[in-house]
Amino acid sequence: MCHGMPKLGMEPIRRDALVKATIAEVGRAGSLDVTVAQIARAAGMSPALAHHYFGAKEAMFVAAMRYILGLWEAEVRGALRAARTPAERVDAVIAASFSPINFRRDVVAAWLMFYVEAQRDPGARRLLRVYQRRLASTLTHALRPALGDRARAGADRLGALIDGLYIRASLADGGPDAAAAAAMVRAAWHELEGRA
Amino acid sequence: MCHGMPKLGMEPIRRDALVKATIAEVGRAGSLDVTVAQIARAAGMSPALAHHYFGAKEAMFVAAMRYILGLWEAEVRGALRAARTPAERVDAVIAASFSPINFRRDVVAAWLMFYVEAQRDPGARRLLRVYQRRLASTLTHALRPALGDRARAGADRLGALIDGLYIRASLADGGPDAAAAAAMVRAAWHELEGRA
Amino acid sequence: MCHGMPKLGMEPIRRDALVKATIAEVGRAGSLDVTVAQIARAAGMSPALAHHYFGAKEAMFVAAMRYILGLWEAEVRGALRAARTPAERVDAVIAASFSPINFRRDVVAAWLMFYVEAQRDPGARRLLRVYQRRLASTLTHALRPALGDRARAGADRLGALIDGLYIRASLADGGPDAAAAAAMVRAAWHELEGRA
Amino acid sequence: MCHGMPKLGMEPIRRDALVKATIAEVGRAGSLDVTVAQIARAAGMSPALAHHYFGAKEAMFVAAMRYILGLWEAEVRGALRAARTPAERVDAVIAASFSPINFRRDVVAAWLMFYVEAQRDPGARRLLRVYQRRLASTLTHALRPALGDRARAGADRLGALIDGLYIRASLADGGPDAAAAAAMVRAAWHELEGRA
């Protein structure tokens, strides 16, 4: 429709569609070797339009990463809001990390890709740092009452374990499922607190 | 040897050079988007020769992966040989995984890339499975005396933690160093065995 | 048409240009070893665009073949339309086969190449079969009144003779010209019908 | 064996092996896109040696062509020797052209390829001319008694028909077999001489 009213507010819709298509395609391909054309087509538009909105392919990846991080954060924040005790706070983080929305096959694959992207793209690296910092500080805070000085180390340990489980889950069929993964982190946490 | 024989036995030398160059370049670039030409040049030969010996780019990656796995296994086997007690055996695996040769920046980056490659290349996936299985069985075996039935779960946990630390180490500067990483796995292990 | 529409309908134009350039270049080179770049340049575009429209080199060849077959068929159909008697029908086929447009140097060379392509490309083989079948059935039909049962054999003979003359014509300068070739087929035909 | 007696007379043996391998491979591939390496390997030697003997790929093709022509000529000469009457001479040429050795699948395919090669390689073209001239003159001579002035035209006609049947035979399965092809040429010949 080219002589009607200008389509207002298309930008956020288009950007959103592209971001979601990026994750879907990256997950589907299991690789960052996804073409702009693929993504754009999956999002129902021309590659040219994708460029129009994002300027460059990498920007699309970073936006997708930011979106995934946002999902994770929202989930965590939501879970934390309902938590009353420190223990519930730790559990909230774990539950959020392995929630259905965050542990979806394509999302997990995208996480792996973003680790790769972060090797070179400073923007991606910065985002990944944000995630790690936030995860660490949230966990540290929640572990403090039980662990005191050892809280930070414990948080790092749990964080690394979560990352390791993510990466393993990305492998097609050998990886743990969400429930098993969460159980594993909880077990590590309980041992940390000496309640093995 | 007869006087007129052509230059002989270059193949293993060239293959080795290419494998090492592959790891170096992948590590340097932080990405599997490394061209055959780059690798070949780094290995001191023409791209055509690289193709002559490996047939295809992917075969080079898989060979490089196999080499890295071989390094890890050799290190583990060596460390195990000196181990006398189950505890020493666990420690041997941990020490080997974070040994200078296995935890070199480029090697760690290559590991990450191989996880990516494993998303699609069945050969790579198979290799990664071999690694995971071997790590799990070695650890399980060593943990059995102390943990009994819980040995396998404990081994999986330590394995996932190791993987997580690797992936974090691949991020340029935020990651833990080898000593810290090893210490973290040891701590997790000790807690597993209830000696926190 | 809205003011802002992009340039449209280039595809058929480009495809046509590529098909014609393919024939011209194949004819010029006397070989299927013609690069996509050559053809594309001759058609006034980049190799990338040629790939965009045809997907692969072979598809371009098949399209060119189809085009040549189309030329031949159109010519034959046109000539047949004016034919009133069986004899005129036979003559029409002969005249069409050696018409200026079908017996052009590059077109004849392309025929030869397509015979080669047909050795391996099933698509090309299919097309060549279509041509042979159509030639045979048209001739058989036209020869029936005079030859009865011998019509099919006669048609095959004339068809083979036409093919032989084509192949000979493809040789730069030793081959027969169109008029001589047509005369030769007519002579064979007349003898077939016993009017030698 | 590098310090034994020098292997004398290897050259003709090697050349012969290469020539035969060339025909076999070209026939098998149905295309001149056969690599020197393929041919050399089929002939049991290294590509380098093939070059040593022929200097260039094209020379190998021309030698193979010469060989095929030689086969044809030998067959024709042998058949002619037994022929007593002009009619037997014509029949001899036809029989030789469709003899088992000349009408083998790979040989026929090679003929087609040589027509292609002749488009560009002057050496190949010259050879093909030799063949056509010899075929024409032999047939003309044999047809003279019956056809007088029309002998040359008749010879050209039969020659073109033979070529056409060859090219059709090269197509995998639609082509005529040797017996049918020979019968077709004989029929044309008989009509030429008015004995339809």
Added chain:
DNA sequence: AATGAATGAGGATTCATTCAT
């Protein structure tokens, strides 16, 4: 004589990106 080693030149194909409309 014979070959493994080695490469330069080139070819098909892909893709992010630009542009005119």
Added chain:
DNA sequence: GATGAATGAATCCTCATTCAT
């Protein structure tokens, strides 16, 4: 806003050919 058209710059891979031994 939106897109078809278009391309330059890669990239993988092939292959005839050369050379040292």
